[in-house]
Amino acid sequence: MTGNGFETPLTRALGCRYPVVQTAMGWVADPKLVAATTNAGGFGFLAAASIPPGGIDAAIAAVKAATDGPFGINFHMFQPNAEEVIEAILLHRVRAVSYGRGPDAATIARFRDAGIECMPTVGAVKHAVRAVALGASIITVQGGEGGGHTGSVPTSLLLPQVLDAVDVPVVAAGGFYDGRGLAAALAWGADGIAMGTRFLLTSESPVHPETLARYLKTADPAAIRVSKAVDGLPQRFIDNEELRRMEGMSRPARFLASLRHGLSWGRAQGMSYASMLRLALRALKAGDAGFAATVMAPNLPRLVEQGLVSGDTRGGLLPSGQVAALIGELESCDALITRIVREAEERLSALRQLPGRDCETATQGAWA
Numbered sequence: 001m002t003g004n005g006f007e008t009p010l011t012r013a014l015g016c017r018y019p020v021v022q023t024a025m026g027w028v029a030d031p032k033l034v035a036a037t038t039n040a041g042g043f044g045f046l047a048a049a050s051i052p053p054g055g056i057d058a059a060i061a062a063v064k065a066a067t068d069g070p071f072g073i074n075f076h077m078f079q080p081n082a083e084e085v086i087e088a089i090l091l092h093r094v095r096a097v098s099y100g101r102g103p104d105a106a107t108i109a110r111f112r113d114a115g116i117e118c119m120p121t122v123g124a125v126k127h128a129v130r131a132v133a134l135g136a137s138i139i140t141v142q143g144g145e146g147g148g149h150t151g152s153v154p155t156s157l158l159l160p161q162v163l164d165a166v167d168v169p170v171v172a173a174g175g176f177y178d179g180r181g182l183a184a185a186l187a188w189g190a191d192g193i194a195m196g197t198r199f200l201l202t203s204e205s206p207v208h209p210e211t212l213a214r215y216l217k218t219a220d221p222a223a224i225r226v227s228k229a230v231d232g233l234p235q236r237f238i239d240n241e242e243l244r245r246m247e248g249m250s251r252p253a254r255f256l257a258s259l260r261h262g263l264s265w266g267r268a269q270g271m272s273y274a275s276m277l278r279l280a281l282r283a284l285k286a287g288d289a290g291f292a293a294t295v296m297a298p299n300l301p302r303l304v305e306q307g308l309v310s311g312d313t314r315g316g317l318l319p320s321g322q323v324a325a326l327i328g329e330l331e332s333c334d335a336l337i338t339r340i341v342r343e344a345e346e347r348l349s350a351l352r353q354l355p356g357r358d359c360e361t362a363t364q365g366a367w368a
């Protein structure tokens with residue numbers, strides 16, 4: 001599917017036309033969004049974290065029914081059906097997997113042996129180096145302005161650091177939304193861009209219309225801020241009543257709320273009390289998130305579902321990248337990707353025409 005002016009090691013590895021990735025977002029990156037991205041020449045990741053046990057095969061079938069193009073799956077090891085998702089990825093030979101708190105080296109080797117690209121998202125240089133040591137074939141590096149769980153270093157600093165530290169293709173994420181961003185990322189030496197929030201705000205997004213309106217109305221990047229109050233880890237949300245309420249709670253009250261959310265979420269997933277306990281112990285044993293984060297983790301899915309799916313913009317949570325403040329309208333995935341590619345071409349061509357530039361030399365980049 002390549003052969004255009006934007007062929008990079010990333011498009012060759014993923015088999016997509018343009019170096020534009022739609023990242024996974026729980027309750028957002030569903031089969032329709034993934035297929036729309038892939039059909040537009042980008043590469044979509046299906047969010048398995050919000051697919052209940054027993055549902056992954058049907059979700060993969062729904063993507064395949066809507067596109068012949070390649071796509072990926074995102075999951076994490078602390079979802080109740082992690083093993084089921086891993087086996088489905090291998091069975092259906094999806095093109096790529098993405099993950100944050102991800103699988104061990106043995107599982108990554110199983111994916112790589114099956115020809116599946118392993119593409120974790122990292123928010124720190126040391127995590128990029130460790131991910132490659134564990135077997136990752138592509139790194140998505142997300143600067144602190146990005147949505148979901150996020151680090152503290154902005155894309156402009158983290159991207160060059162990671163590019164210097166690893167020798168696999170690197171995809172830039174965090175704050176991208178237009179063709180200027182794609183041109184800039186390629187100029188930095190990245191092989192493409194990955195976007196979450198921009199794809200959340202498309203006409204194929206399954207997010208509730210009231211919630212979409214709330215995102216579009218947010219015009220101040222500073223109002224999309226990082227908080228640890230929800231699950232103990234830094235995560236970016238649009239400031240709202242629920243976020244402030246959680247921040248005002250005492251620690252014991254927050255743990256109690258988490259217990260309540262955990263039980264209700266676990267029951268909705270069809271889990272027994274014993275399997276809920278086992279999952280919590282597994283997360284604790286992994287040790288990378290700490291006790292508080294493990295105990296508070298169940299707060300997240302219930303409240304995000306309330307915000308994104310039920311349209312409760314006051315009582316639910318609204319995860320978002322700061323870039324939502326720069327986005328004023330919904331576009332279709334096709335219109336979005338077409339525009340990004342056109343704008344990037346314009347920027348790159350303008351650079352080639354700067355006085356004193358040698359056209360021959362200037363067009364020898366990855367995008368030439």
Ligand SMILES: Cc1cc2nc3c(=O)[nH]c(=O)nc-3n(C[C@H](O)[C@H](O)[C@H](O)COP(=O)(O)O)c2cc1C
Binds near residue numbers: 176
């Ligand atoms: C609503 C929302 C849900 C997200 N859910 C997930 C998820 O389930 N798994 C994951 O790895 N990342 C998740 N993320 C992070 C995104 O995949 C992506 O890395 C991030 O949004 C990129 O930054 P940007 O929003 O500035 O483009 C989520 C982000 C948002 C905004």
